[in-house]
Amino acid sequence: MKLTRLFLLAISASLFVSCSNDDDNDPKGVYDKGFFILNEGNSGGGSVSFASDDLANFTADVYKTANAGDFAGVYLQNIFFDGDKAYIIAGGSNVINVVNRYSFKLIAKVDSGLANPRYGVIKDGKAYVTNANTYSYSNPATGDTDDYIAVIDLATNKVESKIELKATANRILLENGKLYITDSYNDKVLVVNPTTKALETPVTIGYSGDSMEVKDGILYVLRAPYGDNRSEIVKVKLSDKSVTKITFPKSLDRAGYLDIYNDKVYYTSNKSVYAISPSATEASTTPILTASLPTGGSIYGFAVENNKIYIADGGDFSSNSKAYIYNLSGVSQKELTVGVGPNGFYFNN
Amino acid sequence: MTLKKYFAFSLLLLCQFIWAQKDSITSLKEVLVSDSNLKKYSASQSVLKLNDSVINKNEALLTDLLNFNSTIYFKEYGRGMLSTVAFRGTTSSQTAVIWNGININSQMNGSTDFNTISGSDYNSISVKAGGGSVIYGSGAVGGTVHLNNDLAFYNRFENNLKLDYGSFNTIGINYKTNISNEKWSAQIGFSKNSSTNDYKYLNRYTWKGEQRWNQNGQYDVITLSANLGYKFDAKNSLKLYTQTSNTDRNTSLITETETPSKYINGFNRNLLEYDGDFGKFKANFKTAYIFENYQYYPDNSLNQYTYGKTESLITKADVGYTIFKSTQVNGILDYNRTKGYGSGFGDNTREISSAALLVKQDFSKDWKNEFGIRKEFTDNYKSPVLFNLGSSYQFGKLYNLKLNLSRNFRIPTFNDLYWEEGGNPDLKPESSYQAEIGNVFTFKNISLTQTLYYIKITDLLRWVPGSGGIWRPENTDKVNSYGAETLLSWKKQYGKNYFGANATYAYTVSENTETDKQLFFVPFNKVTTAVSYSRNRISAYYQFLYNGFVYTQADNDPNEIVDAYTVSNIGIDYDFKFLSSFKLGFQVLNLWNENYESLENRPMPGRNFNLYINLKF
Numbered sequence: 031m032k033l034t035r036l037f038l039l040a041i042s043a044s045l046f047v048s049c050s051n052d053d054d055n056d057p058k059g060v061y062d063k064g065f066f067i068l069n070e071g072n073s074g075g076g077s078v079s080f081a082s083d084d085l086a087n088f089t090a091d092v093y094k095t096a097n098a099g100d101f102a103g104v105y106l107q108n109i110f111f112d113g114d115k116a117y118i119i120a121g122g123s124n125v126i127n128v129v130n131r132y133s134f135k136l137i138a139k140v141d142s143g144l145a146n147p148r149y150g151v152i153k154d155g156k157a158y159v160t161n162a163n164t165y166s167y168s169n170p171a172t173g174d175t176d177d178y179i180a181v182i183d184l185a186t187n188k189v190e191s192k193i194e195l196k197a198t199a200n201r202i203l204l205e206n207g208k209l210y211i212t213d214s215y216n217d218k219v220l221v222v223n224p225t226t227k228a229l230e231t232p233v234t235i236g237y238s239g240d241s242m243e244v245k246d247g248i249l250y251v252l253r254a255p256y257g258d259n260r261s262e263i264v265k266v267k268l269s270d271k272s273v274t275k276i277t278f279p280k281s282l283d284r285a286g287y288l289d290i291y292n293d294k295v296y297y298t299s300n301k302s303v304y305a306i307s308p309s310a311t312e313a314s315t316t317p318i319l320t321a322s323l324p325t326g327g328s329i330y331g332f333a334v335e336n337n338k339i340y341i342a343d344g345g346d347f348s349s350n351s352k353a354y355i356y357n358l359s360g361v362s363q364k365e366l367t368v369g370v371g372p373n374g375f376y377f378n379n
Numbered sequence: 380m381t382l383k384k385y386f387a388f389s390l391l392l393l394c395q396f397i398w399a400q401k402d403s404i405t406s407l408k409e410v411l412v413s414d415s416n417l418k419k420y421s422a423s424q425s426v427l428k429l430n431d432s433v434i435n436k437n438e439a440l441l442t443d444l445l446n447f448n449s450t451i452y453f454k455e456y457g458r459g460m461l462s463t464v465a466f467r468g469t470t471s472s473q474t475a476v477i478w479n480g481i482n483i484n485s486q487m488n489g490s491t492d493f494n495t496i497s498g499s500d501y502n503s504i505s506v507k508a509g510g511g512s513v514i515y516g517s518g519a520v521g522g523t524v525h526l527n528n529d530l531a532f533y534n535r536f537e538n539n540l541k542l543d544y545g546s547f548n549t550i551g552i553n554y555k556t557n558i559s560n561e562k563w564s565a566q567i568g569f570s571k572n573s574s575t576n577d578y579k580y581l582n583r584y585t586w587k588g589e590q591r592w593n594q595n596g597q598y599d600v601i602t603l604s605a606n607l608g609y610k611f612d613a614k615n616s617l618k619l620y621t622q623t624s625n626t627d628r629n630t631s632l633i634t635e636t637e638t639p640s641k642y643i644n645g646f647n648r649n650l651l652e653y654d655g656d657f658g659k660f661k662a663n664f665k666t667a668y669i670f671e672n673y674q675y676y677p678d679n680s681l682n683q684y685t686y687g688k689t690e691s692l693i694t695k696a697d698v699g700y701t702i703f704k705s706t707q708v709n710g711i712l713d714y715n716r717t718k719g720y721g722s723g724f725g726d727n728t729r730e731i732s733s734a735a736l737l738v739k740q741d742f743s744k745d746w747k748n749e750f751g752i753r754k755e756f757t758d759n760y761k762s763p764v765l766f767n768l769g770s771s772y773q774f775g776k777l778y779n780l781k782l783n784l785s786r787n788f789r790i791p792t793f794n795d796l797y798w799e800e801g802g803n804p805d806l807k808p809e810s811s812y813q814a815e816i817g818n819v820f821t822f823k824n825i826s827l828t829q830t831l832y833y834i835k836i837t838d839l840l841r842w843v844p845g846s847g848g849i850w851r852p853e854n855t856d857k858v859n860s861y862g863a864e865t866l867l868s869w870k871k872q873y874g875k876n877y878f879g880a881n882a883t884y885a886y887t888v889s890e891n892t893e894t895d896k897q898l899f900f901v902p903f904n905k906v907t908t909a910v911s912y913s914r915n916r917i918s919a920y921y922q923f924l925y926n927g928f929v930y931t932q933a934d935n936d937p938n939e940i941v942d943a944y945t946v947s948n949i950g951i952d953y954d955f956k957f958l959s960s961f962k963l964g965f966q967v968l969n970l971w972n973e974n975y976e977s978l979e980n981r982p983m984p985g986r987n988f989n990l991y992i993n994l995k996f
Contacts, residue, residue: 074931074939074979075633091938100586101980103634123634136586141636167722168675169683326843344844348899349934370932 058114059132061092065340066376067331068106068118069369072347076106077369078118078134083336083379085355085364093118093127096134102127109376112152112184116376119147119159126150126159128187131378143180143189150182151204153224156190157182158209160199174198174215179222193227195220205244205268212239212251219251219266233271235264241288241332244268245295245308252288252297261285263295263313276306278313287332296334301327303339303360319360327351333375338363342372410531411564411608411616411654413479415663416514416697416709417505417525420737422747423769423783425817425828427506427866427883434498435541435993436920436950438968439551439572440600441496441504445524447907447922447948449506450864450885452929453493454900457631457981459576459598461642462494466521467508467832468860468889468901470839473789473809475511475518477525479620479650481667484518486689486717487724489792491524495626495644497570499541499553500602501526508830508864510813512787513735513751513767516713520787520811520836521860528620530564530608531557537959538996545966545989549574564608573599576631578984581974585635593984595639595679596631600624614657620650629679633980639680644673661699668692687721689793709737711753717793724797731757731790745773759796763788763810781817781830786810791852795840801851809854811836828866835859858898862887879911896935900978902927902943919951931979944975946983952993960995 057063064082071077077091089095093102103120110117116131117140126140126147150159159180166173177199178192197220200213208230211220218232219239239253249266261278278285278299286298294305302317321329323343330344331353338355345351353366353375412418417426427449437444442462446453451474452465463471472489475482476496484491498504504526511519536558543551555568576596583591602624610616625645632639647670655662672688692715699709713733720726735753742748749769755762769783791806815832839856863886870879885905889898897903904927911920928943930936952964965988972986 099583101634103636120634123637125634125636139586139636144636145638164678164681164683168677168685169681173683328844346843346933349932350936350939 057132059130061089061134061378062132064378065335066092066109066116066378067342067353067366067368067372068109068374068376069351070106070330070371070373071104072370073104073122074370075101075104076120076371077102078106078109079353079366079368079372080134080378081353081364081366085366088366090350090367091369092134093129096129097136100136106373107147108149108374110150110152110157111376111378112157115184116378117150117157119150121146121148121162126157126182126187138187140182140187140189143182143192145178147180148200149202151202151209152184153204153207155184156224157184158193158202158204158222158224160195160202160211162198162200177213179209179211181224181227191227193222193224193229195222195229197232201240201242203242203244203249205249208268210242210244210249212242214238214240214253219249231271233266233273235266235273236262239264243288243290245290248308250288250290250295250308252285254283254285259283261299263288263297276311276313279315281315282313286329289332289334291334292337294334296332296339298329298332298341301329303332303341303356317360318358319356319362321354323354331372331374333377334358335375335377340375342368342375344371344373347371410529411618412529413527413618413620413652414477414525416480416737417477417507417527419707419739420514420749420751420767421507422739422771423749423781423817424507424509424511424815425781425819425830425864425866427508429504429506431499431502434501434504437498437922438989439497439499439543439553439570440494441498441524442493444498444504445493445506447924448881448883448909449907450508450866450883450905451506451522451524452885452887452900452902452905452926453977454929455494455977455981455983457576457593457596457978458578458983459494459574459596460628460631460981461492463490464493465887465889465898465901467834467864467885468858468862468887468898469521469811469834469836470898472518472792473520473811473836475515475520475523477515477523478622478648479526479528480652480665481648481650481669481693482516482518483646483648483669485671485792486691486719487671487673487687487721487793489518489789489795492626492644494598494628495600495624496526497553497572497600497602499555499570500528500568500604500622502529503527509783509815509832510767510785510787510811510834512765513737513753513785516733516755517788517790517808520789520809520813520834528566528604528606530566530606530618531559532561532564532608532610534560538994540994540996541991542994543572543989543991545574545968546987547574547576547578547984549576549989551991559608562610566604566606568604569602571599571601573597578987580982581972581985583982591635591982593982594632594635595629595641598626598628600626600628614655616654618650618652618654620648620652622646622648631981638678641676641679642673643676644671646671659701661701663695663697663699665695665697666693667695685722687719687723687793689717689719691715691717705741707739709735709739711735711737719793719797721793723799724793724802725799727793727797729757729759729793731755731759747771759804760791760806760808762790762808777820777822779817779819779821781815781819783813783815783817785813787813789840791840795852798852801842801845801849803852806840806852807838807854809836809838809840824869824871826866826868828864830864831862832864833859833861857892858889859892860887860889860898862889875914877911877913880909882906882908891933894933896933897930899930899933899935900941902929904943916954916956917951918954920949922948926977939979941976941979944973944977945971946973946975947971952991958994958996960993962991962993964991964993965989966991 067079103123105122107121146162209222221230254261282299327343331342466474476491650667733755751767767785789809838854906925950966
């Protein structure tokens, strides 16, 4: 059963690769056909690393290499793409660096209208970027209700309007013309219609919702509440916003990240990666792999793509950390020394 | 004032600094030093004393004074911004700052920001290298910096006013008055040092090609001091030291797009001290109340802030007894109660008591020994037994050998213990063993001090990311720090020409024993030099600082460093001899327009200027 599945998977993957090869063979730049590792950095600034898909080529600091003398900013949070461009969000610097995704040369910066920007998505020539704005530790009155979406006109790289969310906001996803937003301090998935800029009825999923992905009209949200509360995958059927849950056993408390790839839902807990079928009703407690992170290390970035599992160790935030790459059976393929605090993988194909 | 006094005074002005063993204070009569233990129990260690003439030659804030004149390394978040130290390769909370004998490191974060202190508020500032926890308590690991106000008892009414105006609208008003007779002594001081601090970054441009400059870097440091002494008779005296300060600073931006924030902090210190001198028997009682607070505004434009405050009550009884002519014993009991409250760490109180015994034995004029032991008692942490053992032997006129061995510590702070979330109430103090050998050579007008040291630090606190992304302090690291410090001083008179030169060099290795990596933000090399010249009414000086590169990451990634830099200052002043002294001076700072930073992305200013008037009347 397992073997045949793998076999099928391998065939379909090779088909996919050969197809895309036919269409487009020439790399569009130095950083085509590979992936970026975003390094959040500490107060001294973040960086972006690049590795080719075959893991043969690696550049530790792409941004600095391509843009000597310019500073990407502090606390790099997210990268999103549009056409030939990549947008790098520096949360601590209220800036989005717009670069060519294949050369990483700086094109422009979105440098006003942002306040602690977090994550972004693209729709019809516009970027929708969540902004945490002020925080309740210093602004107890409105810190938890002043988050907004900055709507950025990608032709001018200017924030053209804001959508007030009246809640906290973090990760954002675009599906079928709607924006879905999670945040761990919010017990709801916010739903926004970007065309009308109207807030639609949110979906209550419980606190600590974080990574999410849509498959076949169902939104999968991983939530990992604090304290003695079980982690869950919350499934929201987007057509009627009905909710079902897969509650994890205690051994999977403080689950980390979720990613759906090739009809499997992958998720992490502590230093391990697990997978279940999208139709599963129970969590798997048998890890595909347990990353051999150093003491004090923790999974801080996670992705499954190109038949590989990618794990970033957050590290100690004062040293370069590592990215660990495994095949889908959990066999280690490569370790890469990246920058400080790697928090995400972005595939450039 | 007699001619002789004038002569002595001008001599004082000449030397940039004076070694402790040739303490200038001893030449003036009837001065009550605020911290008698500093002199009494430092024979086996090296103390660098910076008197007011040196203080006046440097920029107002303490960072500059110590950066250009001592072996201490500074990490500055831009000019006038947060400034922390590494002394002998230790962390910023392992250098204790001592105000008139009282440890004033922040109870909240354990360290002192040297840009919140104006040098002119003190009569002298001493830098004592090496451990001192037996006398000064927590944080005296790498060394101690002493801010002293000494009260003199003779008839005088002296005023000193220094006005500065410099580049970037840097304004200094520093005033001090001394009023005293044989019974009373009062010293009142006021200092205000501010700057719009909007300097251009040399050769740095935004992506649009605009010149970059230091945005949101304005600061204003105001301090008011009043010190009062009364001598009841030859045996009994009472002293009161008070100081209030407020530092209002924006935090300079590292990118133009960042949200401008600001940080306001202040303190209020009061110390009442009784001194009794009954021949063989001496008594010193101190009571101090120290208040510190801060407010951090993450966004300047909003009235939203986080804050923290601590109030400390310190009482200290120090009873000294001379057993034999050669042997003195001091017994010290100490009680400290600190109440802290803030948005980050709730409301907590900490009580610490301690008992210490100090013995000083002078076998002969040339052979001096020191011994000290101290133990703290508190519910908060397990406290190690601290000790200090030292010996100094003078071989002829030329050579003085000093040996010192000590155990020192740094206690967890309110942030470490109680921060919400993450504070760890089960922390141990950081503790260290330290050994040093000092060689002091004195030949004619030259004094050369060389000290080799070795420090073994265990249970070093570090905030590490824990589960769920919550950072938490842990006693994780072990560090071995060793190195050499060289201090050189020379002065010479040729007719009416007075020359002086001073230099320091520190070689520092500070290794995490697990990784064998150098601690980040500890330079291997630091050099300072100062030469001065004066003739009649003119005096001039030149200062030089070389700061070796530092790693900015714990893994010593060779690409992640702050480059080495050399900075020079030059100054000249002319005394119009109007009133008791009327000096007009001019300084060029960063003379060679060095493009440098002490912390990544935080450039320091290029060549800049300062004009001052120094009036004594």
